[in-house]
Amino acid sequence: MRFTGLVAACVGALVAAAASVTTPASHFHLAGDYILGGLFSLHAEAVGRPQLSPAQEVPICKKYNLKVVSYSYLQAMRYAVEEINKASALLPGVRLGYEMVDVCYLTNTIHPILYFLSNNRSLLDIETNYTQYRPRVVAVIGPDSSQAAVTAAFLLSQFLVPQITYSATTEFLGNPKVFPVAFRTIPSAEQQIAVMLQLLQHFKWNWFIVLSSDDDYGQQNLQLLRAQATRGCIAFQETIPVQGKDPHDSGNSTEEWISSIVTKISRSTAKVVIILSLELPLPTFFREVIRQEMTDIVWIAAEAWSIDPTTHGVANISSVGTIFGVAVEEVPVPGMDDFRVRGPSHPGEGGEGQAASGAATCNQECDDCLAEACSYDKSLRGTGDRINFNVYSAVYVVAHALHQLLRCSATRCDRREIYPWELLKEMHKVNFTLLRTMINFDQKGDPPNGFEVIQWQWNVPGQPFKKIASYNSLQGRLDVNEKIITWHTANNTAPQSICSEQCEAGHKKKLIGMLTCCFECVQYSFTCQECPLDMWSEPGKEECFMKQLLYIHWGDAISIILVSLSTLGLLATLWTLALFTRHSATPVVKSAGGRLCFLMIASLAAGFCSALFFVGRPTELVCFGRQTVFSLCFTTCIACITVRSFQIICVFKMAAQLPRAYDAWRKYNGQRVFVAVVLVIKVFIVALNIYFNKPAPFRTRVSDHPAILILMCNQDYRATTVFNNAFDMSLCFLCFCFAYMGKALPKSYNEAKYITLCMTGYFGSWVALFLVMSIFEGFVVIIFEAATVLSNLFSICVGYFGPKCYILFFHPERNTTAFFQDAIQSYTMRQE
Ligand SMILES: *[C@@H]1O[C@H](CO)[C@@H](O)[C@H](O)[C@H]1NC(C)=O
Ligand SMILES: *[C@@H]1O[C@H](CO)[C@@H](O)[C@H](O)[C@H]1NC(C)=O
Ligand SMILES: *[C@@H]1O[C@H](CO)[C@@H](O)[C@H](O)[C@H]1NC(C)=O
Ligand SMILES: *[C@@H]1O[C@H](CO)[C@@H](O)[C@H](O)[C@H]1NC(C)=O
Ligand SMILES: *[C@@H]1O[C@H](CO)[C@@H](O)[C@H](O)[C@H]1NC(C)=O
Ligand SMILES: *[C@@H]1O[C@H](CO)[C@@H](O)[C@H](O)[C@H]1NC(C)=O
Numbered sequence: 001m002r003f004t005g006l007v008a009a010c011v012g013a014l015v016a017a018a019a020s021v022t023t024p025a026s027h028f029h030l031a032g033d034y035i036l037g038g039l040f041s042l043h044a045e046a047v048g049r050p051q052l053s054p055a056q057e058v059p060i061c062k063k064y065n066l067k068v069v070s071y072s073y074l075q076a077m078r079y080a081v082e083e084i085n086k087a088s089a090l091l092p093g094v095r096l097g098y099e100m101v102d103v104c105y106l107t108n109t110i111h112p113i114l115y116f117l118s119n120n121r122s123l124l125d126i127e128t129n130y131t132q133y134r135p136r137v138v139a140v141i142g143p144d145s146s147q148a149a150v151t152a153a154f155l156l157s158q159f160l161v162p163q164i165t166y167s168a169t170t171e172f173l174g175n176p177k178v179f180p181v182a183f184r185t186i187p188s189a190e191q192q193i194a195v196m197l198q199l200l201q202h203f204k205w206n207w208f209i210v211l212s213s214d215d216d217y218g219q220q221n222l223q224l225l226r227a228q229a230t231r232g233c234i235a236f237q238e239t240i241p242v243q244g245k246d247p248h249d250s251g252n253s254t255e256e257w258i259s260s261i262v263t264k265i266s267r268s269t270a271k272v273v274i275i276l277s278l279e280l281p282l283p284t285f286f287r288e289v290i291r292q293e294m295t296d297i298v299w300i301a302a303e304a305w306s307i308d309p310t311t312h313g314v315a316n317i318s319s320v321g322t323i324f325g326v327a328v329e330e331v332p333v334p335g336m337d338d339f340r341v342r343g344p345s346h347p348g349e350g351g352e353g354q355a356a357s358g359a360a361t362c363n364q365e366c367d368d369c370l371a372e373a374c375s376y377d378k379s380l381r382g383t384g385d386r387i388n389f390n391v392y393s394a395v396y397v398v399a400h401a402l403h404q405l406l407r408c409s410a411t412r413c414d415r416r417e418i419y420p421w422e423l424l425k426e427m428h429k430v431n432f433t434l435l436r437t438m439i440n441f442d443q444k445g446d447p448p449n450g451f452e453v454i455q456w457q458w459n460v461p462g463q464p465f466k467k468i469a470s471y472n473s474l475q476g477r478l479d480v481n482e483k484i485i486t487w488h489t490a491n492n493t494a495p496q497s498i499c500s501e502q503c504e505a506g507h508k509k510k511l512i513g514m515l516t517c518c519f520e521c522v523q524y525s526f527t528c529q530e531c532p533l534d535m536w537s538e539p540g541k542e543e544c545f546m547k548q549l550l551y552i553h554w555g556d557a558i559s560i561i562l563v564s565l566s567t568l569g570l571l572a573t574l575w576t577l578a579l580f581t582r583h584s585a586t587p588v589v590k591s592a593g594g595r596l597c598f599l600m601i602a603s604l605a606a607g608f609c610s611a612l613f614f615v616g617r618p619t620e621l622v623c624f625g626r627q628t629v630f631s632l633c634f635t636t637c638i639a640c641i642t643v644r645s646f647q648i649i650c651v652f653k654m655a656a657q658l659p660r661a662y663d664a665w666r667k668y669n670g671q672r673v674f675v676a677v678v679l680v681i682k683v684f685i686v687a688l689n690i691y692f693n694k695p696a697p698f699r700t701r702v703s704d705h706p707a708i709l710i711l712m713c714n715q716d717y718r719a720t721t722v723f724n725n726a727f728d729m730s731l732c733f734l735c736f737c738f739a740y741m742g743k744a745l746p747k748s749y750n751e752a753k754y755i756t757l758c759m760t761g762y763f764g765s766w767v768a769l770f771l772v773m774s775i776f777e778g779f780v781v782i783i784f785e786a787a788t789v790l791s792n793l794f795s796i797c798v799g800y801f802g803p804k805c806y807i808l809f810f811h812p813e814r815n816t817t818a819f820f821q822d823a824i825q826s827y828t829m830r831q832e
Contacts, residue, residue: 026364026365027074027075027078027100027366027369028098028099028100028101028364028365029097029098029099029100029364030078030081030096030097030098031095031097032081032085032095032096032097032098033094033095033096033097033415034094034095034096034097034138034402034418035096035097035098035099035136035137035138036077036081036096036097036098036099036137036138036139036140036141036395036398037098037099037100037101037112037116037136037137037139037140037141037142038074038077038098038099038100038101038140038141038142039100039101039103039109039112039113039140039141039142039143039144039148039152040070040071040073040074040077040100040101040102040103040142040143040144041067041070041102041103041104041105041143041144041145041148042061042066042067042070042071042074042102042104042366042369043061043062043063043064043065043066043067043102043104043105043366044064044065044067044070044104044105044280045064045065045104045105045280058108058111058362058363059104059107059108059111059363060362060363061102061103061104061107061108061363062102062363062365062366062367064104064105064107066366066368066369066372068309068310068369068372068373068376068380069307069308069309069380069383069387070144071340071366071369071370071372071373072340072373072380072387072388073142073144073166073167073387073388073391074100074369074391075336075339075340075373075388076333076336076340076385076387076388076389076391076392077098077100077141077391077392077394077395078098078100078339079333079335079336079339079340079392080391080392080393080394080395080396080399081096081097081098081395082339084096084395084396084399088411089410090396090399090400090403090408091399091402091403091406091408091413092408092409092410092411092412092413093411093412093413093415094402094406094408094413094415096395096398096399096402099115099116099136099137099361099364100364101115101361101363101364102363102364102365102366103142103143103144103148103363104363105145105148105280106145106147106148106151108362108363109143109148109151109152110151110155111361111362111363112361112363113140113151113152113155113156114155115136115361116135116136116137116140116161117135117136117155117156117159117161118135118136119133119134119135119136120134120136130158130159130160131419131421132419133159133419134417134419135159135161135420137161137420138161138162138398138402138418138420138423139161139162139163139164139398139401139420139423139427140152140156140161140162140163140164141163141164141165141166141391141394141395141398142165142166142391143165143168144165144166144167144168145167145168145217145278146168146169146170146172146173146189146216146217146220147170147215147216147217148168149163149165149168149170149173149182150168150170150172150173150179153173153179153181153182154179156181157178157179157180157181157182159420160180160181160420160421160424161181161420161424162181162183162398162401162420162423162424162427163179163181163182163183164183164184164185164394164397164398164427165182165183165184165185165186165394166184166185166186166387166390166391166394167186167303167304167328167387167390168184168186169184169186169187169188169189169192169221169303170188170189170216170217170220171188171189171190171220171224172220173188173445174188174444174445174446175444176443176444176445179445180424181424182445183394183397183427183441183445184445184446184447185390185391185393185394185397185439185447185449186303186328186387186390186447187328187446187447187449187450187451187473188444188446189220189221189224190224190228191450191451191471191473192221192302192303192326192451193221193224193225193228194228194471194476195326195450195451195453195471195478196225196274196300196302196326197225197228197229197231197232198471198476198477198478199300199324199326199453199469199478199480200232200272200300201231201232202469202478202480203494203497204496204498205232205271205272205298205496205497205498206231206232206233206497206498206499206517207232207233207235207269207270207272207497207498207499207517207518208232208233208234208235208270208272208273208274208497209234209235209236209237209238209265209268209270209272209273209274210222210225210234210236210237210238210273210274210276211237211238211239211240211261211273211274211275211276211277211285212237212238212239212240212275212276212277213239213240213241213242213276213277213278213280213281214239214240214241214242215242215278217276217277217278217302217304218239218240218276218277218278221276221302222237222276225274225276232517233499233515233516233517233518235268235269235270235499236264236268236270238261238264240258240261240275240277240281240282240285241254241257241258241281242277242278242280242281254281254284255284255288258281258284258285258288259288259292261285262285262288262289262292262294263292265289265294265297266292266294269497269499270497270499271296271297271298271495271496271497272297272298272300272495272497273297273298273299273300274300274302275299275300275301275302275305276302277302277304277305278304278305279304279305279308279310279311282305282308282311283310283311283314286311286314286317286320287314287315289320290314290315290316290317290319290320293319294320294321295319295320295321295488296321296488296489296495297320297321297322298321298322298323298324298495298497299320299321299322299323299324300324300325300326301323301324301325301326302325302326303325303326303327303328303451305325306325306326306327306454306465307325307327307383307384307386307387307454307464307465309376309379309380309383309464312379312456312464313379317458318456318458318488319488321488322455322485322486322487322488322489323455323456324453324454324455324456324468325453325454325455325456325465326451326452326453327386327451327452327453327454327465328386328387328389328390328449328451328452329386329449329450329451329452329470330384330385330386330389330452330467331385331386331389331435331436331437332384332385332389332435333385333388333389333392333435334435336385336388336392337377337380337381340373340377340380341370341373341374341377378461378462379464381462382462382463382464382465383464383465384465389435389437392434393434393437393439396432396434396439397427397430397439398423398427400426400430400432401423401426401427401429401430402418402423402426404426404429404430405418405422405423405426406418427441428441437449448473450470450471450472450473451471452467452469452470452471453467453468453469453470453471453478453480454466454467454468455468455485455486457486466484467481468480468481468482468484468485469481482494498517499515499517499518499519500512500517500518500519500520500521501521503519503521504521505541506523506539506541507521507522507523508521508522508523509521510522523539531544532544533699533701533709534546534547534549534699534709535547536706536707536709537706538706545707547706547707547708547709548707548708548709549699549709549710549711550708550709550710550711550778550779551616551617551618551710551711551782552614552615552616552782552783552786553615553616553617554615554616558783559615559616562611562612562614562615562786562790563612563615565611565790565794566608566609566611566612566790567608569604569607569608569611569790569793569794569797570605570608570609572797573601573604573605573608573797574605575805576601576797576801576805577598577601577605579805579808579809580592580597580598580601580804580808583808583815586808586815586816587815587816587817587819587820588804588807588808588814588815589804589808591648591820592644592800592801592804593640593644593647593671596640596643596644596671596672596675597640599636599640599675600636600637600640600641600796600800600801601801603632603633603634603636603637603640604633604637604793604796604797606629606633607629607630607633607634607637607789607793608790608793609629610625610626610629610630610633610789611630611786611789611790611793613625613626613629613630614626614782614785614786614789617697617711618697618711618712618713619697620695620696620697622697622713623695623696623697623713623714624690624695626695626713627686627689627690627693627695627713627714627720627724628686628690630789630793631682631686631724631725631728632679632682632683632686633793634728634792634793634796635678635679635682635727635728635731636675636678636679636682637796637800638728638731638732638735638762639674639675639678639679639682639731640675641735641755641758641796641800642674642678642731642732642734642735642738643670643671643674643675644671645735645738645739645742645752645755646674646738647670647671648738648742649738649741649742650662650665650670652742653741678731681727682727685723685724685727686724688723689720689723689724692723693714693715693716693719693720693723694714695713695714695720696713696714696715697711697712697713698711698712698713698714698715699711699712700712700715700777700778702777702778702779703777710778710779710782712778712781712782717773717781717785718773718774721769721770721773721785722770725766729763729766732759732762732763735755735759736755736756736759739752739755739756739759740752740756743756754799754800754802754803755799755800757795757799758795758796758799758800761791761792761795761799762792762795765788765791765792765795766788768784768788769784769785769788772784
């Protein structure tokens with residue numbers, strides 16, 4: 001029903017337009033008390049190239065392609081003026097008029113401005129003071145493109161004629177020192193870029209392609225994007241040629257250029273393409289995309305083309321992937337859709353069709369506009385009132401400023417001649433609500449309203465775009481409604497567009513090239529920070545854990561064994577002591593060394609006690625004990641044994657062969673002197689060892705157990721051990737020699753067997769310890785060291801004192817002087 005009515009309206013309009021050839025009725029003029037200038041790109045193509053015609057002419061816009069959305073904007077301005085004129089509340093008794101000119105993008109920018117600035121006699125006098133100058137218009141609305149708006153703003157600023165642009169987003173206009181007259185009802189490009197980046201961030205796309213048109217719009221937005229895109233990386237950036245049919249262009253055609261860009265996109269791993277371009281080159285571009293059968297790209301449209309019906313209508317464009325766009329928020333203007341397709345002459349619109357003041361200028365015509373608007377009616381309705389509302393509200397801004405300036409009441413206004421600069425002052429102060437939208441300007445002349453994100457769709461008739469996200473400019477937050485997004489991917493999920501996957505824990509990024517988004521993941525290696533000594537970390541982990549501190553704890557099985565053994569040894573020693581004390585006067589004890597025996601027993605007892613130094617947490621004192629006590633005790637024992645061996649040989653061999661030396665030995669009590677000297681030397685050695693290898697607890701790593709730290713006593717335990725034992729070794733060797741020399745002595749004196757055994761045990765144990773130390777490290781060494789200590793003590797206990805105790809206990813009959821005498825006699829006889 002409605003559609004038929006619409007067609008009827010259109011047909012009516014066309015008839016009226018055809019009729020207007022004779023009576024020049026037009027959309028472009030309306031007489032009134034205060035004239036607004038309107039600049040729209042009803043036609044456009046390419047970047048404005050200077051017209052190289054031999055005769056200097058004003059460009060003729062209707063030679064270019066029609067741009068139907070701009071006609072919609074023009075109609076929005078007319079609609080707003082008509083509404084204000086009808087409703088008496090805002091400007092009672094005042095009629096607004098307008099003069100509108102087609103600027104055809106950039107081509108015809110200067111001429112219309114001069115037209116607006118001239119007075120009603122089309123003169124622009126050269127004066128020094130324009131305070132009292134009245135140009136034709138009180139304010140200018142438009143033009144649409146940033147570049148044209150800047151050009152216009154330069155001129156209008158000289159005359160302080162307020163300018164409100166409805167779709168120029170460029171940052172330049174936001175500088176009130178350069179452009180005191182510039183206002184806009186569209187947010188700035190900065191906000192557009194912020195929305196795009198938030199969208200990328202929301203879907204975690206950090207690897208994207210940027211295409212920008214090779215005009216100011218593309219380049220300025222590209223600069224902003226580069227400056228603001230700190231989180232993501234631009235895979236590559238290309239320039240789309242804004243189509244310009246120049247027959248003299250040689251070689252490299254626009255088609256080839258676009259084709260090479262599309263090929264490059266299809267080869268890239270990035271799946272998101274931001275297009276910062278005006279709408280002009282995009283139908284060509286997308287036709288190439290369709291030809292190359294790319295289907296899985298997410299395209300992000302800049303505001304300039306996000307609701308462009310021509311691009312939206314390209315055949316099969318729905319196959320190119322998912323298209324999002326940053327668009328001006330939609331504010332439906334009631335009645336606008338019907339008004340757009342209404343003809344210029346309408347009953348009750350007095351004055352329509354006549355130039356508002358004086359002669360009309362060029363480019364105030366558009367024969368095909370209405371027909372085109374009718375044919376695009378569906379998609380224009382579907383687009384919604386976005387820029388339309390910007391134009392509409394711009395008119396209202398001027399009306400509100402006039403309302404204040406003319407001190408209007410509800411019924412009448414103080415109608416008078418006004419100057420544009422008066423109006424400009426009021427414009428800064430406007431603050432009103434229009435269709436539930438707050439309209440005012442900040443210091444830069446920017447509005448508070450924002451952008452939203454839309455998705456293109458083709459399956460819902462009459463609704464080519466759906467809103468998928470809204471942007472809160474105050475909080476800088478984008479609220480994305482993910483549920484309603486339709487992804488043109490195989491499984492309807494958001495595609496990924498990243499250069500490199502995030503690294504797993506324990507890996508670090510190694511950048512490939514300059515971009516922060518492209519990296520290899522390499523495992524943390526020794527180049528990363530090490531854990532502190534008492535902590536550890538598993539390979540590939542980023543935390544440190546406390547290490548287990550390992551030493552022989554009281555209560556461990558090993559400590560129980562150690563303590564038991566050392567107690568056993570101590571008891572055995574005490575028992576020996578008791579036995580020897582009881583039989584101290586007997587030949588066995590005497591032959592064993594007499595008083596020296598007690599020194600040895602005391603040393604053994606101390607030695608067994610010192611085994612306890614291996615149990616418990618090492619402290620400095622414990623370590624000192626470990627390093628000194630046993631070593632001294634053991635040396636004492638060895639010294640005693642050695643001197644005993646020597647003594648026996650002396651008695652039997654030296655007495656006979658070197659009687660004088662023997663006498664001296666006896667006279668000065670050689671045994672005690674020897675033991676004393678050995679002890680002094682040993683003490684010296686131990687002291688030196690302490691000086692050079694300070695015994696202090698220290699923690700050491702074990703190579704194959706990263707979680708374990710061993711608490712040891714001496715960092716240089718190998719050197720310490722060697723140092724401490726070298727002297728003992730030589731003593732032992734001496735002892736060994738003596739024992740060997742005395743192997744043929746009387747049996748009851750003959751300790752050679754046992755001493756040899758003892759010494760062999762000693763050598764063996766130390767050789768084993770050195771072996772263990774050189775092969776293993778850490779805990780095994782500590783245990784082995786303790787075991788060596790005990791085994792050495794036991795070997796003396798058993799090897800030296802054992803046989804004597806055996807005789808004392810089991811064969812007291814052999815423990816007589818007579819028995820010993822017999823033995824010596826039989827020995828002497830054998831010698832002879
Ligand atoms: C131009 O404006 C002046 C007042 O500013 C007026 O007196 C004059 O009649 C106007 N001329 C035309 C042709 O409208
Ligand atoms: C310009 O003209 C206005 C009014 O005619 C006057 O008030 C102002 O002082 C003039 N400015 C200069 C710089 O002469
Ligand atoms: C066409 O020329 C532009 C520069 O004008 C260049 O960047 C592009 O690579 C050329 N394309 C081809 C296909 O030659
Ligand atoms: C659109 O796609 C259909 C089938 O997918 C094909 O038959 C048709 O030729 C395409 N149209 C254009 C203009 O590419
Ligand atoms: C505009 O007016 C509203 C109340 O009507 C107020 O809350 C707001 O702060 C005003 N804005 C400006 C910029 O003055
Ligand atoms: C959807 O498909 C893409 C590849 O086309 C794949 O990477 C992704 O994991 C799939 N998602 C699900 C949820 O299956």
